[in-house]
Structure formats: C-alpha cells, structure tokens
Amino acid sequence: AQTVTQSQPEMSVQEAETVTLSCTYDTSESNYYLFWYKQPPSRQMILVIRQEAYKQQNATENRFSVNFQKAAKSFSLKISDSQLGDTAMYFCAFIPNTGNQFYFGTGTSLTVIP
Amino acid sequence: NAGVTQTPKFQVLKTGQSMTLQCAQDMNHNSMYWYRQDPGMGLRLIYYSASEGTTDKGEVPNGYNVSRLNKREFSLRLESAAPSQTSVYFCASTSRFGSYNEQFFGPGTRLTVL
Numbered sequence: 705a706q707t708v709t710q711s712q713p714e715m716s717v718q719e720a721e722t723v724t725l726s727c728t729y730d731t732s733e734s735n736y737y738l739f740w741y742k743q744p745p746s747r748q749m750i751l752v753i754r755q756e757a758y759k760q761q762n763a764t765e766n767r768f769s770v771n772f773q774k775a776a777k778s779f780s781l782k783i784s785d786s787q788l789g790d791t792a793m794y795f796c797a798f799i800p801n802t803g804n805q806f807y808f809g810t811g812t813s814l815t816v817i818p
Numbered sequence: 819n820a821g822v823t824q825t826p827k828f829q830v831l832k833t834g835q836s837m838t839l840q841c842a843q844d845m846n847h848n849s850m851y852w853y854r855q856d857p858g859m860g861l862r863l864i865y866y867s868a869s870e871g872t873t874d875k876g877e878v879p880n881g882y883n884v885s886r887l888n889k890r891e892f893s894l895r896l897e898s899a900a901p902s903q904t905s906v907y908f909c910a911s912t913s914r915f916g917s918y919n920e921q922f923f924g925p926g927t928r929l930t931v932l
Binding site for chain 1: 849851858859860861863866868874876906908910912919920921923925926
C-alpha cells in the first residue's frame with residue numbers, strides 16, 4: 705500500500721520567519737515523483753515544488769526548498785522569509801513512476817502571523 | 819491555454835437528484851482524475867482515466883460514475899445524490915510523459931446535497 709502522512713494538521717509562523725512542514729510516505733517503488741501543493745482560500749491547487757526520487761539534489765524554488773531523505777522516506781518543505789500570502793493549506797503528494805495514481809496527504813494548514 | 823476547466827462552480831441538489839460535473843483540459847494530457855475534498859481528509863480519489871478509453875476506480879467510487887468522452891473531457895455523474903456527497907470536487911490532469919508528471923487542477927465545484 706502507498707500512503708502519505710502529514711503529521712501536522714496546523715502550524716503557524718511569524719512573518720519573515722522560517723517554517724518546515726513535514727511529510728513522510730510509504731512505497732515499495734524505487735522511482736517516483738514527490739510534490740508539494742498549496743491551496744489558498746481561493747481553493748485553487750497550486751504546485752509549489754517537485755522532486756524526482758532519482759535526483760539526490762534537493763529541489764528549490766525561490767523561498768521554498770525541500771529536504772528529501774529517500775532512505776527515511778521523508779520529504780519536508782521549508783518556507784523561508786514567510787509572507788502573508790503563504791497562508792494556505794499545503795498538501796504533500798507522490799506518484800510512482802510505474803503507476804497512474806497520485807497519493808495525497810491530509811494537508812497542513814499554515815497561518816502566517818503579521 | 820485555459821488549463822483545466824470545470825463546470826459548474828457551485829451546485830445545490832436535493833437528495834435523490836442527479837447531475838453531471840463536467841471537466842475539460844486543453845493541454846493534451848493523457849490522464850485525468852476526479853477527487854473530492856472534505857475537511858480533515860485531504861483529497862480522495864474517486865475515479866481516474868489513465869488514457870482515453872479507460873477508467874479505473876479510486877479510493878471512494880461508490881455513488882459515482884465517470885465517462886472519458888474523448889482525450890479532452892472527463893465527466894463525473896451522481897445518479898442519486900446523497901447528503902454524504904456534499905463536498906468540493908476537483909478535476910485534474912497530467913501528462914505522465916517526460917519530466918513533468920505534476921497534476922494540474924481545475925478550480926473545483928462546491929456541491930451541497932440537501
């Protein structure tokens with residue numbers, strides 16, 4: 705069975721500070737893709753960052769970076785210099801390279817406090 | 819490009835009524851998906867279509883049917899709506915070729931069943 709676990713239902717961070725959201729997953733596949741999606745109050749799902757499991761280098765996108773630990777099956781998201789617009793629900797997801805189904809975590813609600 | 823479009827954006831039904839949610843993508847993607855999102859439960863897969871002409875059940879298919887009308891369109895039908903189907907529904911698509919693989923989401927449909 706393939707599962708994604710986000711153990712932090714809610715988090716908060718002061719504006720301009722750094723926050724890390726946790727995600728662990730379980731799969732027997734050796735190659736897969738990992739994603740973080742952001743869902744602001746508008747409900748639109750927006751891709752934040754993606755990581756290919758065969759790449760050892762951690763992905764970065766501006767203020768967003770990941771800590772990908774393949775052996776530990778961990779994929780955390782770090783948001784630096786948090787901004788009010790980062791307030792949203794964040795979902796971790798993955799898809800095995802051999803499959804067609806995406807697996808999502810239950811989400812972490814992040815609030816950035818001014 | 820419009821990306822992934824869904825209609826309608828909002829819908830209120832009475833128990834026992836039927837309706838079809840429409841989804842279309844203009845990105846020439848092979849795979850399309852229907853999810854429902856409920857508070858605290860993340861995104862749950864209802865049905866997906868890996869390619870034109872195929873459909874498969876996801877995690878929560880009961881009470882729903884789907885049609886992959888062509889490569890662009892993937893509809894979700896509720897034959898006899900129940901209050902338990904009150905939710906936000908998202909359609910998504912992905913290429914599954916090349917290095918992309920991320921899902922692109924529609925804006926969602928908020929459905930209330932009274």
